Amino acid sequence: MPNVVVEPATPGDVVATWRDLWNGEVIFTPRGVFSPRDVVGLAARDRNNRMVGLATYAVRDRVAAIVTINAMLDGNGVATVLLERIIAAARAAGATALVATLTNDNLRAFAFFQKRGFRLTALRPGAMDAVRARKPKIPLAAPNGIPIRDYIDVERDL
Amino acid sequence: MTASSQRLVVRPIEDRPFLEEMLKLRWSGASILVRGQFLAPSQVNAFGAYEGDDIAGVATWRYEGRILYLITVNNVTDRRGVGQALLEAVIAKGKADGAPLLRVLVSNDNLNALGFYQRRGFRIVAVHIGAVDAMRTYKPSIPEIGMNRIPIHDEIELEMGL
Numbered sequence: 001m002p003n004v005v006v007e008p009a010t011p012g013d014v015v016a017t018w019r020d021l022w023n024g025e026v027i028f029t030p031r032g033v034f035s036p037r038d039v040v041g042l043a044a045r046d047r048n049n050r051m052v053g054l055a056t057y058a059v060r061d062r063v064a065a066i067v068t069i070n071a072m073l074d075g076n077g078v079a080t081v082l083l084e085r086i087i088a089a090a091r092a093a094g095a096t097a098l099v100a101t102l103t104n105d106n107l108r109a110f111a112f113f114q115k116r117g118f119r120l121t122a123l124r125p126g127a128m129d130a131v132r133a134r135k136p137k138i139p140l141a142a143p144n145g146i147p148i149r150d151y152i153d154v155e156r157d158l
Numbered sequence: 159m160t161a162s163s164q165r166l167v168v169r170p171i172e173d174r175p176f177l178e179e180m181l182k183l184r185w186s187g188a189s190i191l192v193r194g195q196f197l198a199p200s201q202v203n204a205f206g207a208y209e210g211d212d213i214a215g216v217a218t219w220r221y222e223g224r225i226l227y228l229i230t231v232n233n234v235t236d237r238r239g240v241g242q243a244l245l246e247a248v249i250a251k252g253k254a255d256g257a258p259l260l261r262v263l264v265s266n267d268n269l270n271a272l273g274f275y276q277r278r279g280f281r282i283v284a285v286h287i288g289a290v291d292a293m294r295t296y297k298p299s300i301p302e303i304g305m306n307r308i309p310i311h312d313e314i315e316l317e318m319g320l
Contacts, residue, residue, distance in 0.1 A: 111269050120266050121287065146276040147276070152285075
């Protein structure tokens with residue numbers, strides 16, 4: 001387990017992370033557009049109080065949706081800790097399912113979720129074309145060379 | 159890059175007994191699951207990538223109507239570029255035949271293939287949820303856990319225009 005403390009994120013944490021890592025101030029998802037005030041944020045901080053991970057989620061109608069999840073350092077288990085905290089919080093809030101949406105280029109996220117109990121539930125072909133029209137900073141292709149085009153939905157029971 | 163003095167040459171594998179014997183060994187249970195059906199080695203054609211007389215990789219394909227399906231691509235050695243060379247040969251074959259589309263299916267655990275094909279002009283066109291689970295009922299030897307320790311449940315269909 002990584003040596004981090006997970007605590008509620010400040011609105012500034014969410015705004016800064018979305019601006020720096022998500023190309024804008026809001027997140028487009030199949031369940032609607034989320035602004036920072038629509039989500040619960042969890043920040044993981046190391047012993048120097050540096051933010052090393054941030055996750056945001058929202059619970060509606062017994063379904064919890066992960067809006068974003070980021071680990072600023074690779075491979076140290078921060079994303080896993082954040083996911084575990086979301087699962088616990090979502091259960092406490094009465095949610096019975098946890099959903100997430102990733103893009104077709106994001107093979108690491110696809111592996112991450114599938115290794116942690118999530119099942120593929122749907123493909124939304126071409127969804128990112130519409131998102132890109134509203135968020136022009138989203139590149140045509142990811143750094144791994146894969147064109148960014150589609151949403152892939154994953155889901156697990158809680 | 160793996161150094162190699164031998165040029166890679168891709169050509170059809172015409173020796174059917176050899177091909178079918180090799181595929182029987184590679185395909186557990188001597189068949190492969192694609193799109194909710196089991197295919198036997200006798201139902202596919204193949205290209206081999208050769209270094210001299212040695213085979214470095216095999217791609218299998220078949221037509222369903224006018225649509226060309228890439229069934230498997232396997233690297234037999236660790237030489238790089240074999241999958242790419244085989245894919246190019248299949249694409250060239252489809253174009254020469256006038257096929258409009260090339261399709262391939264990957265299981266949900268096979269992220270390497272999902273990346274490989276998406277980087278080379280394929281896009282995801284469908285997900286077949288539970289397709290592998292359904293076939294496991296008939297063929298219990300299909301493993302529950304696949305690559306990357308991911309449970310195998312689904313097929314993901316990719317396509318490129320030719």
